[in-house]
Amino acid sequence: MKLTINKVRLVAAWTWDAGDDACGICRNAFDGCCPDCNIPGDACPLVWGNCKHPFHLHCISKWIGAQSSEQQKCPMCRQDWKFEARK
Amino acid sequence: MDRTRTRARAAPPRKMRIRAYERKPAAPPQLFSNAWERFLRPAVDAVHQSQPVPHSLELLYGHVHDIVLHRNAPALYDALRRACDRHIAARIAQLAALSPSSEHVFLAAVHAVWHTYCTHMLRIRQIFLYLDRTYIVHAAQPDARSFWDMGLLLFRTHFSSVATVQQNTVHCLLTLIDRDRDGQTVDVALMKNLLLMFTAIGTYDAAFEKPFLASTDTYYRNESRTLVASQDVPTFLKHAESRIHAESHRAVRVLDPSTRNPLISTVEKRLVSDHVVTLLDNGFSSMCDQHRKHDLKRCFAVLSRASDHMPADSRAPNELMKSRLIDYVKNVGRAIVMDKSKDPEMVQSLLTLKARLDDLVNFSFDGTEAFNMAVNFAFESFVNARENKPAELIAKFVDSILRTGNKGFSEEQLETTLDNALTLFRFIDGKDVFEAFYNKDLAKRLLYDKSASLDLEKSMISKLKHECGPQFTAKLEAMFRDVDASKDLMQSFKTHKLSKTSLSHGIDLNVYVLESARWPLSTQPSKVKLPQSLMDCQEVFKKFYLTKHSGRKLAWQYVNGSCRVKANFPEGTKFLELSLYQTIVMLLFNDADELSYSEIADATGIEELPLKRTMLSLACGKARVLLKRPKGPQVDAKDSFVFNKKFTHRQTKLKINAIQIKETVEENAATTERVFQERNYQIDAAVVRIMKTRRTLQHAGLLAEVFDQLRFHHKPADVKKRIESLIEREYLERDENNPQAYHYLA
Structure with a gap:
């Protein structure tokens, strides 16, 4: 072997893995942030419901907060809203 | 007891009585004329002829005493005055006959007359002291003056009434002063004494000061006219300064103190105020150019003095100097900024220029705030004369400092250089260009471990934050956080079971996971094929990362x-x-x-x-x-x-x-492109913001408001394009009847 790699530094950029590219509530791109935030990314995270629909955390929280407890449904598919358990 | 009383009755006490004179006592007849003609007049004449007094002073004093006691004081005073009058008239007449062809001789003669006259009058006063002290003090007549004052009045009357004498004296004095100005030696003490004489007899203002100021005016008017034409500006200023100094010295040494202010202002007016514009035109920028601190300091000092005497229609010299300074800085700065071939040195040249000008303002212009502001104003105008490039170069300059390889400079020196670069940055309108390039360079420093010192980086960020607010640096700070977070992530990866795969290849794997929106990264998917070993490492890490952060995807940036x-x-x-x-x-x-x-x-x-x-x-x-x-x-x-x-x-x-x-060229273009893209969004936002409040607006009005809101330079054509695009996207619509008007569409 003429050459062997000792050490490598890779660079990766992460983005949200949300198929639909805009939030169903605020219509802003998932790559961007909700209307209340300035900087996208960790500061304005996405969440998924059990129905697999993603939203900005801030957007869905506001939505859920505005509903009475029996009517907390996903705005996209009207199923009962449950945060999908992810790490 | 009884006996005593009896005896007292027997001998009544004798009374003392004072009786009036039977005959009123009178002065001896002819007392006055006798004493005056025989004793006093010869004494006065003798004193005036500077000869010994024929009688003893005590005797003379006694006669004066007698005359005053016998109420003959007015006659005595009158006689004495007439005697003195005669004498001084004769003396002045002698002076009038003297030719003033030799100033020194003539003035010495005048001074001699004055001086002896004073001595004589003092002597006479001693003899007539009783008269002086009693009669004149108590006399009701308004024209009775103390003896000394009477003497002065007599002198003055004759001195001024024989016109030629006073004129000649003044003329000779002025000639001597002009000679002194020309550098010849003159008898300063003589002049001083004569001027004291003028003051004493009360004709200083009218007889001397007025013609003196007029002659000063002419002298300096002529002198400055020739010198301004023949000398260069610094020499002339030096000359003016020394003239002002010399004249103020003369005022102290020779003249009456009251003349000082009018004299100095005459000199300033003729030497400086009349020529301010010419001086500034001819010498200001070259003095700045050659960094002649001392000459400029003199210029500032001398010209500031002239500010009270400027013609009414002219601006104050300080204002004139300020605008010259602005012009000068603009010219020099523009030459640096506009010359594309000198781009690599631009920032350094500007820093040198700024430091030099700061030094100049501090030293030569007393650090006057107005001049500091003038320099800043000029910088602001020329730095923005060329679009975008200065901002880019400043960002790169900062990068070159923050990058490794500045060995030999202490942390403080680097800090100072950063501060200086920041002062330049302050002048720039298009701060977004700086931000974009700073962002790109910071990314490189972080990704390739090229940062010289984290402290320095942090301090630069805090400086920028201070300058432009937290919004400006939020992205930059987040980049540091990403790098730190990635290091933590690698720590936990190395203890994770998945990391064994990479170890099996003998490769030490490090990954920076960046948040895509914060970093200037390419968004195009890469087609680069990694060797298998690296591919394995990458896949393993990906698996690890996604277990930690679900809902994300990774785009690998092989370029970096x-x-x-x-x-x-x-x-x-x-x-x-x-x-x-x-x-x-x-x-x-x-x-x-x-x-x-x-x-x-x-x-x-x-x-x-x-x-x-x-x-x-x-x-x-x-x-x-x-x-x-x-x-x-x-x-x-x-x-x-x-x-x-x-x-x-x-x-x-x-x-x-x-x-x-x-x-690379492409990187540079991409960064600039990013700035323009960002600016387009800002224009869009501004237009929509304005239209949302105004609902309907004419094109020109909209443009004006957009101009107010945007902090970077933009062309009306750009805004117009954005308006077209907004109409297409149905944010706005054109008025059906008036193509110049827009409506906001909710």
Whole structure:
């Protein structure tokens, strides 16, 4: 072997893995942030419901907060809203 | 008891009685005329002729005493006055006969008359002291003056009434003063004494001061006219300063103190105020140019003095100097900024210029705030005269300081340089350009470990934050956080079971996971093919990362990757620091000795431009680990490359990855493009914001408001394009009847 790699530094950029590219509530791109935030990314995270629909955390929280407890449904598919358990 | 009383009755007490004179006592007849004619007048005459007094002073004093006691004081006073009058009249008449052709002789004669007259009058006063003290003090007559005052009045009457004497005296004095100004020696004490005489007799103001100021005026008017034309400005200013100094010295030494102010202002007016504009036109910028601090300080001092005497229609000298300074700075600065060939030194030149001007303002202009502001104003105007480039260059300058390799400079020196660069940054309108390039350079420093000191980086960020607010630096700070978070992430990866795979390849894996919106990264998916070992590492890490952060995806930025490679050359083993692209290319030579360009391109999947650049760095740089066939300074698609078996180098560790750090033309263009894109959004936002409040607006009005809101330079044509695009996207619509008006569409 003429050459062997000792050490490598890779660079990766992460983005949200949300198929639909805009939030169903605020219509802003998932790559961007909700209307209340300035900087996208960790500061304005996405969440998924059990129905697999993603939203900005801030957007869905506001939505859920505005509903009475029996009517907390996903705005996209009207199923009962449950945060999908992810790490 | 009884006896005593009886005796007292018997002898009544004798009374003392004072009786009036039977005859009223009278002065001896002819007392006055006798005493005056026989004793006093000869004494007065003798004193005036500077001869010994024929009688004893005591006797004379006694006669005066007698005369006053016998109420003959008015007559005595009158007689005495007439006697003195006669004498001084004769003296002045003698002076009138004297020719004033020799000033010194004439003035000395005048002074001698005055001086002896004073001595004589004092002597006479001693004789007539009783008269002086009693009669004049108590006398009711308004014209009765103390003896001394009477003497002065007499002198004055004759001195001024014989016109030629006073005129000649003044004329001679003025001639002497002019001679003194011309540098000849004159009898200063004589002049001083004569001027004291003028003051004493109360004609100083009218007889001397007025003609003196007039002659001063003429003298300096003539002098300045010739000198301004013949001397250069610094010499003239030096001259003016010394003139002002000399005249103020003269005022103290010779003249009455009250003359000082009118004298100095006459001199200032004729020497300086009349020529302010000419002086500034001829010398100001060249003095600035040659950094003649002392001359400029003098200029400032002298010209500031002139401010009270400027013609009504002219601006104050300070204002004039300020505008000259602005013009000068603008010219010099524009020459630096506009010259494209000097771009690499632009920032350094500007810093030098700024430091020089600060020094000038502090030293020469007393650090006056107005002048500081003038310099700043001029900087602001010329730095923005060229769009975008100065901002870019300042960002790069800052990058060059923050990057490793500034050895030999202390932390404080670097801090100061950063502060200076920041003052330039302050002048710039298009701060977004700076931000974009700073962002890009910071990304490189962080990704390639090129940052000289984290403290310095942090301090720069806090400076920027202070300058432009937290909004401006939020993105930059987040970049630091990403790097820190990535280091933590790698710590936990190394303890994770998945990391064993990468270890099995003997590769120490490091990954920076960046948040895409914060970093200036390319968004296009890469087609680069990694060698299997790296591919394995990458997949393992991806798996690890996604278990930690679900709902995310990773886009690998191979352009920014880097490796350390152990290379076994026949002549010795080397450790190479390579970019990921270089590594991918080099690893191909594990299985081959010679590869053509197209083979390499196929095997790596690297695009043409970066691949050519990579091959160039490997085969045509300083350390040539590959050999190009045929040789040449450029990489062509028909070339082929051979592993350099004879590679030697005195170092064991080599860095060949400098290529990554250097800014490419495309990168520069991309960064600028990003700025323009960002600006378009800002224009859009401004237009929509304005239209939302106004609902309907004419084109010109909209443009004006947009101009107010935007903090970077933009052309009306750009805004117009954005308006078109907003109409297309149905944010706005044109008025049906008036094509100049827009309506907001909710």
